Amino acid sequence: MPSTPPSIEPAGAYRPRVWSVVKASISDAGRPREEEFNAWYNQQHVPEWVAQPGFERAWRLRALEHPTQTLPHEHGYYAVYELQAVAAFNDALARSHGAPWGEWQEYVGSHLVDWERTYYRTLAAIAPDKTDAPCWAIVKTDFQGSSEQERDFNRWYDEVHFPELISHPGFQGGWRLQVLPDDGDLGPRRQRYWAVYRVRSIDDFAAARAARAERGLPPWDGLWKENLIDTRIDCYEMIHHEAPAVPAAAPAASGGSGGGDEDGGGGR
Numbered sequence: 001m002p003s004t005p006p007s008i009e010p011a012g013a014y015r016p017r018v019w020s021v022v023k024a025s026i027s028d029a030g031r032p033r034e035e036e037f038n039a040w041y042n043q044q045h046v047p048e049w050v051a052q053p054g055f056e057r058a059w060r061l062r063a064l065e066h067p068t069q070t071l072p073h074e075h076g077y078y079a080v081y082e083l084q085a086v087a088a089f090n091d092a093l094a095r096s097h098g099a100p101w102g103e104w105q106e107y108v109g110s111h112l113v114d115w116e117r118t119y120y121r122t123l124a125a126i127a128p129d130k131t132d133a134p135c136w137a138i139v140k141t142d143f144q145g146s147s148e149q150e151r152d153f154n155r156w157y158d159e160v161h162f163p164e165l166i167s168h169p170g171f172q173g174g175w176r177l178q179v180l181p182d183d184g185d186l187g188p189r190r191q192r193y194w195a196v197y198r199v200r201s202i203d204d205f206a207a208a209r210a211a212r213a214e215r216g217l218p219p220w221d222g223l224w225k226e227n228l229i230d231t232r233i234d235c236y237e238m239i240h241h242e243a244p245a246v247p248a249a250a251p252a253a254s255g256g257s258g259g260g261d262e263d264g265g266g267g268r
Contacts, residue, residue: 020089023116025076030111042240050242054088057243061236066202070233086119090184116187120177124158126166127173131241133198137205140191141231170204202235
């Protein structure tokens, strides 16, 4: 049974941010070096980019096969960068002088295919700092209807549906996102809305959907079936998470006249 629905992060606790999602698949030519490429991407490339101004943190995701996956994956990998603004990513690209892949630049054209880059803004977040969930279930959809209907849909999703689903066992939090069009986009923007659920296992996501059905709750609570189009569920496993190192706190000054080394070398 679900627990008490968690609340959306209060104002000030998690300010809205922007995501840059780089999407690609490994080509047949790149398969022999896939493990080597992933090691470089996770251990060198992502840390270098997260250290750039305006970057908050990043994740790398790999497509995960599961019966919950409603359609074949469009991309084998996602690199998700959380930013203070879209300009942070575009400025980092400009500083790379046309070679953002470093030592792999000459290979990416043949080793990676189906390139896309899409920017999103966060609409809502639940427990955004719990970043260790091994799996992500991503519900993608688009909306057709009036502006008023779309506002009502987003309010229902953020305040009712999103917290209720995350209250089920195995869920650790999530985000709701909306496409943020930018001239730096690559490829189609696809569905305008994403709901990202971080879970211990995709089985937990499937169990939550089954539990809702057993309680007589239809998809979207039966409210938005006529408005939602191009809906799909994609399943991914997290293979890397990167956040800037937090500087160590300075040691507290000891009290009293004899609290430290006489030569000032305490703690060297």
